[in-house]
Amino acid sequence: PRRFNIVIAGGGAAGLATAASILRRRPGISLAIIEPSPTHFYQPGWTLVGGGVFTPEQTKRPEEGLIPAGATWVRQAVAGFLPDRREVALDDGTTLSYDILVVATGLVLDWSAIPGLAETLGRNGVTSNYRYDLAPYTWQLVQGLTRGTALFTQPPMPIKCAGAPQKAMYLACDAWRRRGVLTDISVAFDTATPALFGVPAFVPALMTYIERYGIDLHLRSKLVAVDGDRRVATFERTTTEGTTRIERSFDMLHAVPPQIAPAIVSSSALAGADGFVAVDPATLRHTSFADVFALGDVAGTSNAKTAAAVRKQAPVVAVNVLAALDGKAPVATYDGYGACPLTVERGRIVLAEFGYGGKLEPTLPLWLLRGTQPTRLAWFLKEKIMPPLYWHAMLRGHELMVAPRITQGA
Ligand code: FAD
CATH class of the missing domain: 3.50.50.60 (FAD/NAD(P)-binding domain)
Incomplete structure (x- = not known):
């Protein structure tokens, strides 16, 4: 050799x-x-x-x-x-x-773990920023949508850039808000995780945007199947009462696959x-x-x-x-x-920087970054x-x- x-x-x-x-x-x-x-x-x-x-x-x-x-x-x-x-x-x-x-x-992005997903990516309103060729389709769908239902999903951990599934959603909502159509679009975020973000310090700022955009938030909810032709997504939602399967129809679906x-x-x-x-x-x-x-x-x-x-x-x-x-x-x-x-809105970012155990590790002084709040400076950096x-x-x-x-x- x-x-x-x-x-x-x-x-x-x-x-x-x-x-x-x-x-x-x-x-x-x-x-x-x-x-x-x-x-x-x-x-x-x-x-x-x-x-x-x-x-x-x-x-x-x-x-x-x-x-x-x-x-x-x-x-x-x-x-x-x-x-x-x-x-x-x-x-x-x-x-x-x-x-x-x-x-x-x-x-490895495990697209095949969600039956029906791979076949419909790039068509029927199904997209993902996790692929180079599909990210432009996300923006195309955002621009085209004026009413209906938009679903955004996040798989179980571990995934790369755990915030990216919701970043896609906030930027879409902000674009719809600016165009004045957000009130005609029903937006939901289904994440398989037990919390909106793994480090609790950043959750309050993110919740402000969940409320501002009127997003229907479902924790412990996993995308398990997609029927592209019918535009139906199936979720397994777990609550204290157990796990139920729920079907939701959509006009746009931003999906993130499990990662192995x-x-x-x-x-x-x-x-x-x-x-x-x-x-x-x-x-x-x-x-x-x-x-x-x-x-x-x-x-x-x-x-x-x-x-x-x-x-x-x-x-x-x-x-x-x-x-x-x-x-x-x-x-x-x-x-x-x-x-x-x-990216909670175009022009503003909550910059989450942390180490093992969720310990906050801001690179810049916290007063510059306004603690865990969104700033224009962080957007400029990004x-x-x-x-x-x-x-x-x-x-x-x-x-x-x-x-x-x-x-x-x-
Ligand atoms: P990669 O950069 O993915 O590189 C792996 C390389 O290994 C590839 O070039 C591949 O071709 C090669 N490879 C694969 N298999 C083999 C093989 N068998 N033999 C030889 N080579 C092989 N990170 C941030 O810091 N900030 C962000 O805002 C952010 N946002 C993101 C948003 C999205 C949508 C995505 C998808 C990722 C984001 N990330 C972000 C994460 C970041 O891109 C990754 O964490 C980073 O690229 C990891 O680097 P890596 O070298 O481990 O993997």
Whole structure:
């Protein structure tokens, strides 16, 4: 097999940021990124595509230009992990061997878990901001709707950017309010979760918007089937009295699918009980293979699965990978930081930033962000600052405000 010091599986947000960070710290090291896709997507931008603010093209770039100098791009998909042999099997039947492996393959959107959904996506008023090609359809539906019923759904956790299902709804409601048609549209949010948002501090601000837009909120309510032709969605709603099946007809349905670990991970020795890579939550090193690390959406950690989390994880993994390569113990730790910019209306965002256990971790002073309230500043950050920060800083290993916490003088 071809041999590298470091092999990174997945060249998405996490794989690219980690590679760039490692190569900045130790230029000349041999490092391969395994990534089959010729295109990289800035997924956090899809909420704004669905809200009519960004064009889809603003959220994609050729992978070619994002592979850091000095890295070898292996244009294959990982077919299997062989951690006992320090090897990764590729789709073309060949293998790569490594000293250190970083798993960053992201998660899988399980569209097929909801019968009828996949067949009707992009038609019959059924859309999802969770796919590049469908986010523009969300905005098209929002613009076209003048009356009727609009349903928005959220599956059980874990999902990436847990706020995104409701962000799509608030931006739609705001557009309808501005056009003066919101009162003619009945809007419902069905979430499988027991609360509107996982961190209680942000719920009151979000509830204000639920009430302002007149949204019918159903907690513990799971989308279980879609009949696109009849435009009917089926939910399983759980209350203290038990679980009931409810059918609702719709004119527009914004659906978010359940999200699982890729089969190559969940079927491997790297997986924990939930199928995601079993890593130490602080060092991001595998709990049984000392030469394996994982970060991003595929890591089995309890942080919010976001690009914001990746921004903080990548330098931690870079430092710990280089320590491991030198035969040392991990020296940097991650505190679970993740962020979810909740677009409650066009021009205003509630910026939820928090670490493990829901501990609030605002980057800017709270007085600037008005605590947990919506601000124009946070919208400005999301629309104008975050995209260039992503493309030019995070993916290139420039670590603004994310210097890793070093625990044992490295
Ligand atoms: P990805 O960026 O998904 O990359 C995974 C990569 O692995 C892909 O390039 C894929 O092609 C590759 N891959 C897959 N399988 C294989 C294989 N077998 N072999 C090799 N490579 C493979 N985050 C925020 O911080 N803020 C937000 O506002 C926000 N909003 C979001 C809104 C939406 C609608 C969505 C969908 C996501 C949002 N996110 C947001 C989440 C953010 O996009 C992800 O958390 C982030 O992209 C995770 O990075 P990753 O590298 O783990 O996964």
